[in-house]
Amino acid sequence: MIELRNIDKDFVVSKTETNHVLKNLSLTINDGDFITLIGSNGSGKSTLLNTLAGSLKPTKGEIYFDGVNVSKLNDYQRADLIGRVFQDPNLGTIGDISIEENLAIAFKRGQKRTLSWALKKNNLALYQKYLTPLNLGLEGRLKEKMSSLSGGQRQAVTLLMATIRKPKLLLLDEHTAALDPKTSRKILSLTDNLIKDNQLTALMITHNMKDALKYGNRLLMLQEGRIIADYSKEEKEKLSVDDLYQKFDEAEDLN
């Protein structure tokens, strides 16, 4: 179980101006939740994700993973708990080194890195085993440079890297937004399968309302740094895209 307790996140813009991005935000993520997160630009979606990952520290409030307070830990110190896939396919992987080397780096996430050889024969077979179900033919291309892959293929590998060591929480930051529609669909269903097969807990930001309704078992709506709606699987199934727009409009009128 992951808990956010009364999180404030402020950005100082100038001496007289402070931007309050997250406002007293509390959230409990249960094990096995696959949450889709929607909200307009500037609503604080990415800030929320970065705060969970440790790339940003909350101004106020605490974050607990299974009862352990991780608020003070940096992103690399929390990496054993968190798998991340970014919007930009180039951010999650390194183009200049081989696919195998990328996977070897991810395979050591949350583990002690030693002076033993990074590319091990035994692991190569393991990587091939993981890559085969992606149906991208990458299992035979492990020695090739990452940059020889397309954006969609790179996101697929990043997904694999983020989950090769089972994370407590998988963070997906609009990870299909930079892809063409067909590839985006493929990567989303791959994501869904990975989460189901490995019983992962995941939080996915999306701009696509249909995807927000189609995937996951819970839907969060964020507006001006506050959670304005938290729909369960049953509630979500009854909703339409229009209902979501209406909800956003109502929230705006209240402000």
Next chain:
Amino acid sequence: MNWSAVFQFIGTDAPTQGLIWAIVALGVYLSFKILNVADMSVDSLFPFAGIVSLTLINVGVPALLSLLIATLLGMVVGFINAALHVYLKINPLLASIIVMIALYTPNVIISKGNVTLAENMNTIFMTFDNIWNNMIATKIVVLALFVLGTFILIYWFFGTEIGLSVRASGKNETMAKANGINTNKTYILGLVISDGLIALAGSLYGQMSKHFSADAGRGSIVIGLAIIFLGEVIFANKSFKMSLISLAVGGLIYWLIIDIIIEIPSFNTNYLNLTKALFMTVIIGIYELKKKLAKKKNHQEMPKDNPEEVTA
């Protein structure tokens, strides 16, 4: 002009210089190519190590031990250089310039302007020369062993889990952090190794020439960078292993070219630094041009997710 002396010079100077500067280039490669920073401290660290090494020998420290001490001091300098950035948040380039300026002081104080090997004192080359009795061969063999040793060690290290994490940090900090790599630590480690190599090379250079002045070493970084780019122009940089080999070969070719330029009868050696700078400009120009052409070609062949959907 005595041409037989010229040939002798080319025949002896380029290999030894090339071997020493291959180690410098390896150090610069680690900072410039792997960590993605220009480490200006090279310009005063190189003479620092040479001066320290010769001074230690003059007070009776064995040659090999003086080499080791100078290298360790270089690693300390690398740590300070990295710490200025990691802990004080100083821009990496500025941090290395601060270290470069600061080192001028010990260089002048220790050498009192100039340091020359005292008579009856032995460098590592002289120690080994007792075996062969051929100074040129000895120098080349000893230096080649050091080049081989350092290059193999570096190749091994960057193939380990820790070494790979250092490479990852320089290439993509976001990815490195997301995979649990402490990029501050890897930055420090990378610069410590890089500056250790520079100091080793400076120390070897001092012992080979038996003389070092405090203002020597100016332009070391330029030579190191020129060798890196020369290597990349000659070898189309395929893998990490090939990059390392290109540095060793690049070092030899660089000095061969410089030697040939120096030996042009009408060449005025006062123009040497300008010549080196121009030479480097030309090499980088060719490198960038090659990269641009490769990119153009690559762009056309860039893999698409759904080629059939792409319309002209």
